[in-house]
Amino acid sequence: MTRGQIILRGLAALTGLMAILVGIPALAFTLGATPESLIPPLHGDLLIALHWAWQDGSLLTWLFRVLLWAGWLILVAQIAREVFAHLRYGAAVLHQRLAATGPRAWIASLVSSVILMAGTTSNAAPATPTTIVATAQADPSPATPNGDGAQVTVAHGDSLWSLAETHLGDGNRYPEILELNRHDIQNPNQLRPGQQLRLPTDAVQLPARSPLAYQIDVQPGDSASTIAQREYGDPAHWHRIWEINHHRPQPDGRVWRNPQIILPGWKLWIEPAHNAPESAHTTPRPTDNTRTPAPPPSADNDHHASPSTVTLPSGAVVGIGLATAVTALLIIGRRRRRARRKLPGTLHGRSEPRSSSPTLRALEYAALQAPAAEERRWTWPPNNAQLTAHTTAGRPVSLDLAANAGIGLTGPGAPSAARAIIAGLLTTDSLHPGQVIIASELLADVIGISDSQGITITDTIDDALTTLETELARRSRLLAEFEPDLGDDTALWRAYQDSDPAEALPEILLYIAPSRRANLRLEVILTLGRTRGIHGLLHGPWPTRLEIDDSGTITGATGHDLLGARLETLGPLEAADILATVNAARAESPAEPDEELPPAPPPPSLPAAAPVRLAVFGPFRIYVNGKELDSGLRKLSRELMAYLATHPGGTTLDTLQDQILPNTPFDKAKSQIQTAVSALRAQLRSLTGDADAAFITYRVERYQLDPETVTTDLIELDHLIASDEPSTSLIELCRPGEPLADDLYSWAEPVRESIRQQALNALLHLSRNTEGHQAIDALDTAVHLDPYAEPVYQRLIQLHTDSGNPNAAFAVYRQLRAKLADIDSEPTAETDALLPIRRPRPHR
Template sequence: MHSRRPIAAALTSALVLAALIAGPPVILLGFLDPPHIPTRAELASPGDPVLVVNALLATAWLCWLMFTWSVLAEVVQRLRNAPERAAIRTPFQRLAAHLITTIAISAVAPAPQAFAATSTVAAAPADAPTSAKEDATAKAEAGQQHKTYRVKPHDTLWEIAKRHLGDPMRYREIVKLNEGRVMTDGTTFTSEGWIRPGWLIRMPTDATELEPKHPQKPTAPEADDEPVHVVRQGDSLWNIAERHLRNGKRYGEIFKLNKGRPQPDGRRLTDPGQIETGWHLRLPGRVPSSPPEPPPTAEPVKVLKSVPDAETQGSATPRVTQTPAGLPAPAVPGVSIALPGGGMVGLSFAAGIAIALAAARVRQRVRRRVPEATEAVQVVPVPKPEPAVQAAEEAYRKANEPVADDYDLVKDSFTTEPPATLDVGVRAGENVTMDLPGLNLCLTGPGAEDVARALFVALIAQAEAQRVELVAPRDDAIKLFGDDLETLALHLPGLTLTPTFDDAVTHLASERINRAELLQDAEANDVTELRENRPDELIPALVMVGQLTERDPSYLESFLEDAPRFGIGAVLLGDRLPGARCEVGADFRASAEGDLDGVDLFRLPQQEAITFLRRIAIQHGHKDPATEATGEAAEVPEVEAPEVEVPEVQSALNTARFRLLLLGEVRLEIDGEPIDIPTAKGLEMLVLLAVHPAGQTKEEICAILWPDVEQPQAGYRFHAALSDLRKRLWAASGSNRKLTSFIGAENGTYRIDREHVWIDLWEFHAALADARKATDSETKASALDRAAEVCRGHLADGAPYLWIDLDHRDPLTLASVRALLQLGGIHEKAGRPKRSLEVMEQALALDPINEAAAVAVIRLLTGLGRRDEARLRAQHLTAHLASLDLEPTPETQATLRQLHSHLRG
């Protein structure tokens, strides 16, 4: 649109225009001589100042002429309503067009209406009347016909009217049709504001060449039709292809279909790695038939907190199936997660929990100590988290395969930017979000408390690094979560418990005043702009959670009206804020006036909610007796801990023709030469049987390798994969069934041939067993040296097997690091610093953030006189600890002081 102050903008533009047209001639003629044609003598001396001044004067006059020509051309264009600009374009054309357009629009702009530039999103429809007069106006507008247009970047009402109505002066009709309507981002359309990309504005019925609001898709597409996917936050072409085409590698087909197509925001897809939320991507019409899915009746559209446009409301997508009253809606695969205790959460919630678990494991890895020579090192299973936590983490892993290492996951997830939206539920198979700044919900009904718990925990999971602050009255919080919350509160980031409800409201009011002062000092319009202008100011999203029943809401309601500007919101239980009221049924389906109506809301029963809060608190230092077994205390003495399955049988000799290497990248060798196993399932079957030396039944193997395929199809796949694997191994080795089957079967149990196949994993287990039996440190060191020799890396490093991570890879990595630390300590005490250094380096290769190994390497390098290397390692260790917000242990500090004294000496 035009300027927020039309008269001021017109006067300013007129003054600038007059100054640029009249000013240069006055200055050039009044104070300087006019330029003249240079003489032959002046041309003979190009460095002569007279010639230089003459050239500058000629340039200045030329620029003035070009600008004056541009102004005249724009004036003629406006008077003639010319559809195109002048044929002769100058470098000053855009400046002239801006000035003339501002003057022209402002001069004829309608009188400003009594609408605020921005407003809090109400729960009622965008055009809902609030008085009898407004009701009559709304009915009159409802009878009028109009079209819609989605605003693109750099659009102005003048250009839109010229392009689609044939007359730029008809922009006033567009203003009249849209004045006072709430747009999709929650901003009210006014004659004094700017239009923004993505808005849906009404247009007169004779508007031409308008793009449809949403791509049209038949309700029953034929096989060759192209369905459409609306991009959600976090989507990539790979996971879209996996979700809809059952194969992430087909992302190239989606890119090819959509390359260069205009999107709703005016941009185009040019890079497969760059897609934006809200884009509409065509999908290949032919998708795999297994497993079949019923086609949707209409295109699902992501729902935001803002009040929908009237046209959007009229085309709301009906559900394919209806959940019977009183029964919770089932989770939607890929969008929501059903928890064992009856809760349902979104993938963003699962991401927060997965990061919390990874952070706790990383802190344990950092602080893992060097075992004494007398301790027994063995493979100990990693304790599994509670069922709800495990379900959330597994869902996250499946949605983000392959998952990054714990340290990388924690490090890459760190940010101080507050979340912009909050996932609240699911509708029509799509995630539903609400804007977090100005979040205003008043929940009532039988399912209200479970929904409030889910929103509370979701915000706590994102509150690290001062991103979110939750304020709750103590009694209300304990009523929601139970007495356990008292012990967890000190270790829950961003949580402030106040003595009373009034104290919580006072806290919000005080913070509002503080933020208002910050906005005034920074000359910013809202908190978002303030964060951009002052990134060093950490201003969290502030949300109050409490019980509103029987409490006076007037004071709270008074400053929630402009809460979005200050980044403040509230989630309350009760029905005393009519504009924010949301009825939550026993089936957790929302009934509200606005976007939440019909949404299946996320929810958490009290027990599951406190379980998640406990996990988040442990991440931030809470010591919980039920989970202490996962920490360092469980490591001494390990001999009392249950072991992971360890082979009691010996594999073939190290000189055997067939060697399967699993510690590091998976590799199969015959006579020392690597061979390729083209079938992925065949290789995975080989790895599975190697980590289960006692063997597996066909049913057990099928449950792991083909979990989504039922019998007898899974059995067919098993026999086909096994037969193909054997044939390929026979062909590669020149062997046959009589010499070895490679994988034998006995009483329905399949296991690897122990006489002909040597496996490094089995050798590692055997070496650890010998070390545990050793009666002196030298014998133990000899056995551990054998283990170190085969320990090339993580179990099946790089193999994307979800089943191997927690059950096998993590316990083995823990045992390997402990064995190497113990071996390094034995060699150091025995006076073999070079060998000790090699072993400690090997331990760091497996676990680069282990503080004890890093300190040992620094100490050994210093003792060997390699002080520059020691200083570099010290810098790396300090950086690792700082990235995790950890302080060095006293032993580390002593080693660093010793290094510094050596460097100074």
Template sequence: MRWPRQLMSLLVVLALLAGPPAVLLFLIGPPVSGWPTTKQVQAWVQQPLTEETLTAALTIGAWLLWLLLAYTVTVRAVTRLQATAAWLRQVPLPTPWQATASGMAGAAVFGVTTHPVATAPPQPPPASAAGTSEKPADTNPTPDDTAVSDDGILLPGGWLPRDTAESVAAATALLWLRRRRDYRPRPLTPNAPEAHTTRLPPAVTAVQAALADAPAPSNVPAPTDSFTALVRVLPTGGLSLTGPGTLPIGRGLLLTALLASHRHTGSTLVITRAALTDLLGPDAEPLGRRLPQLTIVEDPGGAIGLVEGVGPPRMVILAGEPFAADNTTHLASVTAANGGRLVVLGSWPTGQTWHAEPTGHLHDPTHPDTPVPRLCVLDQVTAIDLLTVIAHPEPTRLSPTTPRTPLAQTVTPGPRLPRQSNRGTPRLPPAATSQRLRLQVLGEPTLLIDGEPLIIRRSAGVQVLAFLAAHPNGADTRALTAALWPGLPRSSLPGRLYTTLSDLRGAIRSASGLHVIEHTDDRYRLNPAQVDVDLWHLHAAVHHAATSVTDTTTAWQAIRDAYPADLAAGRTWPWLAPIREVTRRRVIDACAALADGENDPRRALILLQGGVGIDPYNADLHARLVDVLTALGDHEAADQLHNRYLHTLAQVGIDDPSVGHRATTGTIASWNPLSRS
């Protein structure tokens, strides 16, 4: 235990501070009893070394030593107090959710009883004059942390019900699968721009990270999507929302309804142009045109014509403008008749008006005791971020200035150094005494020391190694924390990173005696002189093939041989998908190039089958494989391959690539994106 040692140290310091002065004062007296007289000075000059002068000199020296000790102790104490004060200033205060949870836990543990307090039901908002418009205030919920519970996820930009968050994660996984499906292999060229490999917005990665780290929900009733539950509780005759949560809830309704369009055949969302502008800003219309199943109209009349002439929408959202009451009432009735609901953002004198809270709660003044499910609430930036994962991709216009996610620069390892041990009995190295550590990130991330895997206790430590392997030039503290813990407040992350790195470095140093992770100018990087990374060998092979003018077949084959599995296979870290996709594409390029350069169709068939094994969702590889089988006269095998491919796409929620980017019905909810790489 530490406190006995600390108590003994305190007692020793107090004894050193109080003991010498007490002894000196008791035996000799104060160091100075007065200024010396003229006769005493003359006597000291004539005979300086006397018993009295020596005693006085020794006494003064003892007091000076004590003053030096007291000064040192005081400085150390002040420094400790300043450090403690600085640490206390950085300790984050509990959020309202944490404070509430702590209070409830304390009440449960100590048996605190409370007396019920009668509270008045929420008052309805004041009535507005007929024909006037009440613009809702845009109060955006902006929590400082990402919190996960059984019923939802709290983000820095709002709150999502659990099933809505899972639908966002599923849509994100489908987005990457569609990118894999649509990629066309091409010749290897250095620094070639990449289409559709940019990282997803921060809100999306925050949802992914929260779901990946969250335990399975407990005590949850039978699954039902939040949109279906919403339609059940909203009044059939239409609803008007007023209050500070109108626009945040409106954005949540927009996202929830569009995610539901992946699950319901023929479901659509109709919204007025004014409502779309109020929710997403003045530049939202281009995004709105790319959102599937979203139709933009000018007024209720246009919505009525769409509902009656095209099909039943699941929901119609109108802005709070002075539309004709008859048209709005008629729109509400025809929408409800087709299983949908009308929601007006603002006042609607002839319809029901509910009060919207920024937390996502609705209050029906006519039935204050009727519970209403908490709705999704989003601020404008978060809503746009989450909607991008279900929007059709923008047309690709590649140019030398197009942003891309290139492979990292090839690292040339330094000279191999022998392993050393800094404590205990050193283990005998293998026959090759210059063996370095080997980090494998293609497949399951593993750090090998003399061929034996090192057990890394923290999962974040494994992620740090993989991230630095994918960034050979290193990364600073901000980049590392943003990648490992998206959505969490920046102030709390440096300490978490330092703890992870300290534990990781200590484990590697204890097992090998090597300092693998360097830290210079706030940049962390793997030391290429002490660790061998399989991904770097793949980078070198790609760079060599892209710049080679002779013996290209050997260079392409070297890429294929250096790729045993996907980058960090099975891991769902949000930062990983773009780098993994670019790496996979380069290997597919090599497989296609090898097949194109092969004169023997059967050999080309084997090469293309290897490419399909690397990416079973790529349409171009399957088309090439079908062509080769057809050329060999095996039409039955070609048909079977094509049918299997369509079945594979349907299983994960993707339809025939010739139909575009529309997901098949009923698959986005049933497929778990966290179970695939």
């Protein structure tokens, strides 16, 4: 509330008080109800006088005059009492007045408004000889520690004693504050309001809030409990309001000292309902004395850092959560393609690896560098849809869309932010994935999104609202039949979802442009729907609104304090890449078309006795003179060896930097790679005893493995395929399993797929040219190499059926079903047709 509003309210309250104090007596005199007329005409016996007064009607007139003056006196006494309470005790009794009902409450409101207008700043009488006041920080965000500790702002009436008592727990410690601020305090007995003072590092009771907190105005009759009831749905949460607002300066110059006492016109910060408050009572502030030193940077850990944001090639920024979700969908999509891929069983060379788009590569790289999280598939009930921003310090903050009946996005960055929010909802791996409804094709064109898995684009706004009204009615009906009464609608909704996971009740996000004709209807849907899993994102102004610039930075906000934070954003092409990933992971994949495979490679030369052998099948391993080198090797050196082992033709320094260290500046990456190669050579020379061996050569600006000293199992694979007579050696070569298994290299998946395809076709070829257990062993190895390749299972089922072993055939089929269920798929009709028919046994 502005100062002008306070003055206007105070003038209105003063008019009301004058109407009571002067208007009622004036009305009484006008009606002839003077104080003298209150004396009853007693002539003789009292009973006889009352009898005649009743008969002629004068008794009622007299009673009316008595009640009029008695009521006026009561009001005057009440006003005097409130004025005395405010001037003598400050706010010490105001909470009790405003918490009451009837005349007592509105009289207290009138008095408080007049006093606020007058700017009275008196408060409770001090308990010590000095003037005691509380302190507050001028800025609503937490105080920032400096070299001497936290900073606070002096409020009216503060003293060094009161500061020490409030923040240090003992008034006798006031000399410590004086010593820290000796050059800033002119008179220790009189502090200036608004003055910034430093406190010792162990100061407590420093209010803190998250960047998502928003302000409300205290209204007459409000208390901490009633505000908690209104904002959180539970009056017991009043302490959350107290913890982030106590000792904060208010517009009238006062501060909040007592949790039971607040004044109309004050501004209080409110944490969103889903955010736990940061309390200075429970979480100590970090100081120089307790800070844990960070480990020194090294070439090995520099490129494995895991920031909370990912910068895409276009400059857009998203969170690591979206990167992880997209990477999980990428893995599922790849497995689904492998399941439907055709395997002709021919001998061929390795096809050229197909790289992902730059956007997907950046997201996958960031996800692989992030700390491993517990794998959770098809979570239920789902989390509320979130809008995620990142502070200048890099800390993510989330705004729960369910806490608002719609959020409007405006400014040039609104379409980019909308794409990121939509992508975040669609990529969440839920039992029933989220759905997005875009109201009109025109709006879909604005953000560059077309029909996709999980997205519905309606022809008109009315069509979108009608769809949501129908869904809202269905959800409300289901909830009405649900017995538990948990009080909170959102908790009740989650409990219902948890009670019947088979009922498809996904999170729904409506993306719509505000329309005067439809706004009332829209507001009803979003108000009711926010506790039913239906949320609104509006392309335009709305009561709760964020204004976003081109970079995604929030430059204006209503309802939430997010100024300066940067929203996650996506460009049209980046969003298209992510939506294509969603389609590949969730839409039913058709059979992969026939692929033109490269011819079989010429027989490579096998070194007679290379001292170093690199094994690509299974986890990447390095053998020196037949013994595995499992320790003492830099991570970057190991990754370089793996990359060169899978690229026998060698590669340039530019390519190595792009594939292995994509987020590292070229000069720094060049230095790290050269250091890793040097360290690798030194270690291998020491282990082999060959001081002249290079192991990795650098000729014509290309790094390559030295074929005289290093061999790989891929060279052996090429030799077996080129001989056109794969033998049991092929089975042993592939038995360790998937190439580069358990190695989280961002460049590895396309290479892994190329090697896997070559080996699978070679094993299928071997199974068709051998019989019995050797053929089955080849196919079992192929299943271990790719547990999702349905053509391999088909061949294995056929072999068991032809050999008269139906139980083994059904066991293989069950294994296939279990694997395909992991990617939300199932065997094709072609596979079902291969199963032997179980004939009923004849009765004996």
